[in-house]
Every structure is written in C-alpha cells, then in structure tokens.
Amino acid sequence: MEPKPHMLNLSQADLQALLQEWGEPAYRARQIYRHLYVNLATDPAAMTDLPKALRERLTTDVDWAGLRLQRTLSCDDGLTRKALFSVSTGAPAESVLMVYPDRATVCVSSQSGCLMRCTFCATGRLGLLGQLTTGQIVEQVLWAERELRSMRERPPSHDQVHLLTNVVFMGMGEPFNNYDAWWAAVERLHDPQGFNMGARNFTVSTVGLVPGIRRLAAATLPVNLAISLHAPNDALRSSLMPVNKAFPIADLLAATRDYIAKTRRRVSFEYVLLEGKNDLPAHAEELATLLRSQYPPDQTMLFHVNLIPWNPVPGAPLERSHRARVLAFQDILEARRVPCTVRVERGSEIAAACGQLAGMAQDEAATTPAE
Ligand code: SF4
Structure with a gap:
C-alpha cells in the first residue's frame, strides 16, 4: 500500500x-x-x-501527524521561547522564537543533529540523526507564528508583539546538506497565496559548503546568506570546524566573492568568540586583513562580520570570551573598516544554542534508570 x-x-x-x-x-x-x-x-x-x-x-x-512537541522553555518574560520537538523516529529538532520590540524571529532546524561536528556546537556532538522533511521544517515556522498569535490574544502583557518577521535557518543541522527539502520549505513559506513571508526575511547560515553557496547564487529568491567563518586562518579553522579540510578558507571566500558579484547581496560572516582560541587582537588583525583583501574599498557594504558571544556547551573544552575581549575585537575590526556588530544574546538560561536542549534530553534519558 x-x-x-x-x-x-x-x-x-x-x-x-x-x-x-x-x-x-x-x-x-x-x-x-x-x-x-x-x-x-x-x-x-x-x-x-x-x-x-x-x-x-x-x-x-492524508497524514496529519506533525512534529511532537516534547518540551518548551521560555525566558526574557516569555519573549524567548525554545521548543524541543521529535519526529516520528524519535529524533529531535529544536526551534527558538525570539520576540523583539520591532520584530519576531524564529530560528529553525533543517536536520536532526548534524554531520559537521563543529567543536563548539552542542548539535555537532549528536552527529546526524536524520534529515527533516520540507513539512517538518515548515511546521517549526508555523509553531512560532501560532505562539505569537496566542501571545497577542492575551493582553495586556504581549498584545503589541509582532507577528513573525524573520526566519533564520541556524538551528540544528547544515541546511545545504538537506538543500532540496530546505529550499522547498523556503518556497512554501514565501508563497504569496499562503504564508507570504518575504524572501529577504529568510536567512540561511552555512558552515561553508561551497557547492551550496554556488547553488544559492543561482536561486530565484533573494534570501540572505550567513557564513560561519569563526577563524582567520586554515589551521585554526580546521581545528574548530572539520569541514574546513574539505572547503578551506580560500575556496570559501572565492565562492562568496562570486556569490556577491552575481547577486549584489550582502553576506554576513559569523564569528563565535572563544576565549584564548580565536579572540586575540592578532586574530582580529588577521581577520581584517583577510576580509579586506577580498573586497575592493568600494564594496565594504557587501559584507559584514557578526561577532557572537559563545553559549557554553557542557563538556566542551572551551571558554566564552570575556566582554572586554569581545569589545576589543570589535574595535580592531572597525578601525580596519570592517563592518561588524556583536550579536544580542537571548535565551542563554534556556539552553538556546542549537542542540543543547536535545543534548540535555539525551543525557537525562541516559541517566534515568529504566522502570
Ligand atoms: S555549528 Fe551548525 S554546522 Fe556546525 S555542528 Fe553545529 S549545527 Fe552543524
């Protein structure tokens, strides 16, 4: 049948x-x-x-069985909400809804777990547990919109909140490793006859898979691209992100240059700051030199560095950069005319970094005696 x-x-x-x-x-x-x-x-x-x-x-x-909501956690007076779902195989998927005064963003998963094994990431420790379908990716966004609608129905505390304005694919998984299902989800959510989310309101974050970047450059919808860079040289990047051995920085930046030349869209470079590892003044200088060498002075508007304070992952032999280091790093980039911002932190007390809630659930299952 x-x-x-x-x-x-x-x-x-x-x-x-x-x-x-x-x-x-x-x-x-x-x-x-x-x-x-x-x-x-x-x-x-x-x-x-x-x-x-x-x-x-x-x-x-027709099958209507959706993602099973296992757990939700909230903080910031209910303005940050994290959901842990499971798919029919029991594999986890996480989403985080963040409500700001002027917008509401949901961060969704494109895979359950992840193959990429970045050392600073809780999801990387899970390995790849399964691909999400288009419907499972879409459903996380619909969950967020339902949450927002129900908040607005409960005045006076949250009746001014926005409905969903942004969808970022920065949850569990590498979207370009599940490209077809992920892209079909973007097209579905963009469809003006349905959910009608503007193409520029989507951001996809990649660990740096060059074929995916080249494919996105040829795509029909102008979604935003964020690239996880996290280090200014290959030796350091390979130690943090094994994917760098397959797609080293020179190849990644060449693909990014081609992407910008073709689309004229600005790219964000994500840089998670780790105490003593990649956050020294010398690293900031090296990063500025690297990025400035890629783009002529009149193209500074076409890239941007997003500095991210690390959300500690239990058991990871890394430390979060001190605030002074973060600000000094930013100062050096700005002095070298590299546009950059420090990401506003949300939800650290509810394990908002991707994979943390699923990792905690796995640990609990492992330490709970069978009945
Ligand atoms: S940072 Fe992203 S690509 Fe790297 S292991 Fe985590 S989920 Fe995968």
Whole structure:
C-alpha cells in the first residue's frame, strides 16, 4: 500500500493534483491551502467551509501527524521561547522564537543533529540523526507564528508583539546538506497565496559548503546568506570546524566573492568568540586583513562580520570570551573598516544554542534508570 502523503509535504500544486484525483474542483485546493498557511489549521475538522465528505477523506487519506512537541522553555518574560520537538523516529529538532520590540524571529532546524561536528556546537556532538522533511521544517515556522498569535490574544502583557518577521535557518543541522527539502520549505513559506513571508526575511547560515553557496547564487529568491567563518586562518579553522579540510578558507571566500558579484547581496560572516582560541587582537588583525583583501574599498557594504558571544556547551573544552575581549575585537575590526556588530544574546538560561536542549534530553534519558 502507498504511504499516505503528509499534508505539509504537499506544495500547492501537489495538493491540487491530489484533489483532482479525488474529483474535487481546483478551488478546494486553494481553500485548504489558505486554511493551512493563513489560518494555521492543524486539522481538517477546523475547515468548516469544506463539505463533510471531503473533510473526512482528508482525515483518512492524508497524514496529519506533525512534529511532537516534547518540551518548551521560555525566558526574557516569555519573549524567548525554545521548543524541543521529535519526529516520528524519535529524533529531535529544536526551534527558538525570539520576540523583539520591532520584530519576531524564529530560528529553525533543517536536520536532526548534524554531520559537521563543529567543536563548539552542542548539535555537532549528536552527529546526524536524520534529515527533516520540507513539512517538518515548515511546521517549526508555523509553531512560532501560532505562539505569537496566542501571545497577542492575551493582553495586556504581549498584545503589541509582532507577528513573525524573520526566519533564520541556524538551528540544528547544515541546511545545504538537506538543500532540496530546505529550499522547498523556503518556497512554501514565501508563497504569496499562503504564508507570504518575504524572501529577504529568510536567512540561511552555512558552515561553508561551497557547492551550496554556488547553488544559492543561482536561486530565484533573494534570501540572505550567513557564513560561519569563526577563524582567520586554515589551521585554526580546521581545528574548530572539520569541514574546513574539505572547503578551506580560500575556496570559501572565492565562492562568496562570486556569490556577491552575481547577486549584489550582502553576506554576513559569523564569528563565535572563544576565549584564548580565536579572540586575540592578532586574530582580529588577521581577520581584517583577510576580509579586506577580498573586497575592493568600494564594496565594504557587501559584507559584514557578526561577532557572537559563545553559549557554553557542557563538556566542551572551551571558554566564552570575556566582554572586554569581545569589545576589543570589535574595535580592531572597525578601525580596519570592517563592518561588524556583536550579536544580542537571548535565551542563554534556556539552553538556546542549537542542540543543547536535545543534548540535555539525551543525557537525562541516559541517566534515568529504566522502570
Ligand atoms: S555549528 Fe551548525 S554546522 Fe556546525 S555542528 Fe553545529 S549545527 Fe552543524
């Protein structure tokens, strides 16, 4: 027997084709699509403008089982919320919703765990546990939007919060290692007939997979690109990020230069600061020299460095940079005319760095005696 299609894995065209097979008129697909991505319905029973027989068939012939919400944690007066989900195999996926005065951002996972094994990352310690489907990636964003809508329904504390303005793919996993499913999720969420998120409101972060950067340069939607650099030379970067052995800095920056030349879009370089490892003044000077050598003086607007205070990962033999070091690093970059900012921290007390909650859940499972 053919497995049932999962509702959130169906594009609007797939949904139309399915309903056509069932002998339904085309406008029914548009109705259902609006229920899913505008009204955020999770169940055909809520689609009361559909005939009862169609609602029943949608219930029996389509898979609606979503991500299972295992745990949510919140801090910052409820303005930072982290969700730990599990997929049907039990593998975890994490999302973090961050509400600011002028925007609301959700950080979502594109894989369960990650193959890349960056030394400073809790997710890297889990290894790759599974790929997420398009529907599972999309569902994390819909969760965030539902959270925001329910906050607005509870005045007066949060009735001024924004609905979702930004989606960043910086949760578990490397999006370019699950490119097709990830890109289909972007297209789905962008669809003006559904969720209607502007293309420039998406940011994808990559560990530096050159084929993915080249593929994105040719993509039709202008999503933002962030590149995890984290070191100014190959020896240091390889010690922090094994992927650097496959895609060293020169190759990565060449692909980034081509990407900028083709798209004229600004790229962010992410740089997580680790005490004594990559945060010394000499590292800042080396980073400035490296980046300035890549771009002519009139192109300073086309890149930007995002300095990130590290969210400590239990058991990792690393330390978070002291605040003075972070500011000194920033000063050196700015003096060398490298545009940079220090990322605002949210949610460190709820293990907001990707993979931390899943790692904690794994540790708890490992230390809880079987009943
Ligand atoms: S930092 Fe990103 S790419 Fe590296 S191990 Fe963690 S999730 Fe994977």
